[in-house]
Amino acid sequence: MNADYAHWVSVPTRWKDNDIYGHVNNVVHYSLMDTAINEWMIRTAGFEPGSAGVIGLCVESHCSYKAEVAFPDTIDLGLRIGRLGNSSVRWEAGLFRSDGTLVAEGHFVHVFVGREDRRPVPVPEAIRTEMLKLVRTGDTA
Incomplete structure (x- = not known):
């Protein structure tokens, strides 16, 4: 696994993830990133999304596609923090x-x-x- 990422999750693709073109549809990539972030927040950071007085709202998202993936591939998702500010965080995923x-x-x-x-x-x-x-060295604010 790529050492550029501090946290890893392996996710098997599902039959329903493929689209008519025979590869995993682009919206699945966003869902996997969002799921990995929230799984980390809940399991590692102790965040309780249903009752916490403070919540994280997504204000920006982006995905750059590099290669196709299709069922029954497994996706290894690496997660890191590119920038940690006072009230914001930029999560980065590979x-x-x-x-x-x-x-x-x-x-x-x-x-x-x-x-x-x-x-x-x-x-x-x-x-x-x-x-x-999870912060990359030198990327805190």
Whole structure:
């Protein structure tokens, strides 16, 4: 696995992920990135999405497609943090076929806000502590 990423998740593609062209549809890539981020937030950082007073809202996302992937391939998704600000985080993801081929690269920017007022707030300290473990060297703000 690529050492540029600090956290890895392996996800088998599903039959329904293929589109009429015979490859995994582009929306699946976004879903996998979003799922990997939220799985990490819940399992590693202790985030409780249903009850937390502070939530992360996606304000930007991007995906650049590099190669095709199709069922029954497995996607190895690497996750890192490209930039950690006071109230925002830029998640970066690399999606690889099991043979090591880069399939896609993408990012999500989350801004942490109060659940009720939707106003920006600092990333909660417990979450920030865990996020720092995923930050590329020299990319904190």
